[in-house]
Amino acid sequence: MRIAVVGTGYVGLVSGTCFAELGHDVVCVDKDRAKIALLAGGDIPIHEPGLRELVARNAEAGRLGFTTDLGAAVERAEAVILAVGTPSLPNGEADLTHLEGAVREIASAMNAYKLIMTKSTVPVGTNARLRALLASLTDRPFDIVSVPEFLREGSAVKDTFHPDRIVVGADREEAGAAAAALHRPLTDRIFVTDVRSAEMIKYASNAFLATKISFINEIANICEKVGADVGQVAAGMGLDNRIGSSFLKAGIGYGGSCFPKDTRALIQIAGNVDYEFKLLKSVVDVNRDQRFSVVRKLRRLYGDLAGRTIAVWGLAFKPNTDDVRESPAVDIVAALLDLGAHVRACDPIALPNFRSCHDHERIAWCGDALEAAQGADAVCLLTEWPEFAAVDLGRLRQAMRQPVLIDGRNQFDAERLEGAGFAYSSIGRPALNREEGEAAEPADAQPNRNNIA
Numbered sequence: 001m002r003i004a005v006v007g008t009g010y011v012g013l014v015s016g017t018c019f020a021e022l023g024h025d026v027v028c029v030d031k032d033r034a035k036i037a038l039l040a041g042g043d044i045p046i047h048e049p050g051l052r053e054l055v056a057r058n059a060e061a062g063r064l065g066f067t068t069d070l071g072a073a074v075e076r077a078e079a080v081i082l083a084v085g086t087p088s089l090p091n092g093e094a095d096l097t098h099l100e101g102a103v104r105e106i107a108s109a110m111n112a113y114k115l116i117m118t119k120s121t122v123p124v125g126t127n128a129r130l131r132a133l134l135a136s137l138t139d140r141p142f143d144i145v146s147v148p149e150f151l152r153e154g155s156a157v158k159d160t161f162h163p164d165r166i167v168v169g170a171d172r173e174e175a176g177a178a179a180a181a182l183h184r185p186l187t188d189r190i191f192v193t194d195v196r197s198a199e200m201i202k203y204a205s206n207a208f209l210a211t212k213i214s215f216i217n218e219i220a221n222i223c224e225k226v227g228a229d230v231g232q233v234a235a236g237m238g239l240d241n242r243i244g245s246s247f248l249k250a251g252i253g254y255g256g257s258c259f260p261k262d263t264r265a266l267i268q269i270a271g272n273v274d275y276e277f278k279l280l281k282s283v284v285d286v287n288r289d290q291r292f293s294v295v296r297k298l299r300r301l302y303g304d305l306a307g308r309t310i311a312v313w314g315l316a317f318k319p320n321t322d323d324v325r326e327s328p329a330v331d332i333v334a335a336l337l338d339l340g341a342h343v344r345a346c347d348p349i350a351l352p353n354f355r356s357c358h359d360h361e362r363i364a365w366c367g368d369a370l371e372a373a374q375g376a377d378a379v380c381l382l383t384e385w386p387e388f389a390a391v392d393l394g395r396l397r398q399a400m401r402q403p404v405l406i407d408g409r410n411q412f413d414a415e416r417l418e419g420a421g422f423a424y425s426s427i428g429r430p431a432l433n434r435e436e437g438e439a440a441e442p443a444d445a446q447p448n449r450n451n452i453a
């Protein structure tokens with residue numbers, strides 16, 4: 001099939017490449033000329049394991065092309081995938097201007113029947129509105145079906161080739177069958193439903209996963225107070241098939257381009273029909289606060305952070321990506337700077353993206369974990385890159401002014417760290433060196449180890 005993919009972000013690029021790999025003839029379109037020039041030159045604009053090779057192989061085979069000419073791509077296509085961004089408006093609602101713009105451009109290129117598949121995450125009712133918009137602009141026949149995308153950054157290629165399920169929302173049976181047939185080589189688990197339910201499945205799925213994360217983070221906060229270990233609690237809970245073990249990793253909360261945006265949008269979707277989604281509002285509040293637990297631990301330890309040097313390990317919102325959109329690190333670094341601290345930051349690949357948006361005279365940009373730790377009063381681990389957990393503790397201790405490690409992603413073993421002479425604190429796990437009932441006192445030159453948990 002000849003396919004045009006409109007929007008060459010994660011979703012467009014990965015799904016376009018996937019369909020090329022399946023033998024289809026794919027052209028990816030983006031209005032960002034720099035992005036298309038990069039792709040046409042054999043480079044890729046995102047860090048995604050396995051993607052570069054896949055793009056190169058399919059481009060070389062002539063099955064995958066890149067263009068800024070939406071009209072030409074759509075004219076030759078039998079199917080069009082919509083994968084443009086749907087970012088948050090200031091009130092939390094999804095901004096649909098990119099989608100509407102793309103549909104207007106598609107209208108001008110309609111020369112025959114097209115199967116249009118919306119992979120962008122859109123509020124319930126959006127596909128119906130896009131259908132009405134397109135119908136008002138063209139007499140040519142088309143279908144619009146909803147095929148929400150569930151890939152994760154960092155494992156996008158694997159997720160696309162081995163999805164848990166494909167959801168197809170169609171209001172005409174033949175259109176649903178055609179979209180399902182296109183995805184059939186990827187999985188037999190294809191759930192065909194109506195368009196509105198498909199749109200809602202996407203938001204409900206992201207909101208549910210976000211809820212699991214905020215839930216376990218609140219359990220972690222209670223664990224800290226009662227002396228339980230959230231890792232053990234999550235493991236024990238996860239053995240129940242009804243609960244499942246995934247998305248129960250406690251830490252500094254979720255970030256990224258989707259959970260924050262989609263939870264806000266679902267709260268708005270509910271609000272627009274006069275329903276207050278209380279649970280989801282709390283999920284968002286808990287998540288917003290959770291990241292600052294790292295800063296609170298530092299303040300309990302040191303009191304005033306002005307003039308302190310804090311090493312920040314990890315800037316990406318999760319490992320295996322250079323994406324820093326709504327990363328907890330953004331707020332944590334800003335809070336440290338507001339409190340007068342000096343920050344020494346590192347990340348294996350996300351540093352340039354972070355630096356381009358959040359540069360500051362009191363941030364030193366460092367090449368690796370040990371360089372960042374040089375002269376630091378504390379290390380804060382914010383992204384669970386494997387190289388951080390593998391750091392040589394002896395060299396780390398030597399590099400630091402004070403051997404303090406705040407582990408925002410529970411990557412280290414407390415006993416090992418404390419055995420190596422560190423004051424160590426993680427999220428929701430008991431601190432070995434803290435006596436029950438011990439009073440918290442502000443510290444001066446030396447950290448008050450007993451206050452770190």
Ligand SMILES: NC(=O)C1=CN([C@@H]2O[C@H](COP(=O)(O)OP(=O)(O)OC[C@H]3O[C@@H](n4cnc5c(N)ncnc54)[C@H](O)[C@@H]3O)[C@@H](O)[C@H]2O)C=CC1
Binds near residue numbers: 029030035070
């Ligand atoms: N990033 C992710 O992991 C996932 C994203 N999604 C959803 O997929 C959608 C796309 O997200 P990303 O892939 O992150 O996109 P992105 O926001 O990184 O990129 C979208 C691209 O669309 C292009 N674009 C906008 N209007 C255009 C037009 N009229 N013609 C051609 N190109 C146009 C932009 O220049 C941009 O390069 C969003 O709705 C998102 O919520 C869904 C699942 C996973």
Ligand SMILES: O=C(O)[C@H]1O[C@H](OP(=O)(O)OP(=O)(O)OC[C@H]2O[C@@H](n3ccc(=O)[nH]c3=O)[C@H](O)[C@@H]2O)[C@H](O)[C@@H](O)[C@@H]1O
Binds near residue numbers: 250
């Ligand atoms: O709609 C989207 O864009 C995508 O959003 C998420 O994917 P993604 O944001 O790429 O990454 P996740 O692996 O879900 O992680 C999101 C955030 O949650 C955090 N997280 C995840 C799992 C966990 O147990 N604990 C936890 O804090 C991660 O550190 C990260 O900050 C969903 O997992 C995808 O299914 C969905 O397609």
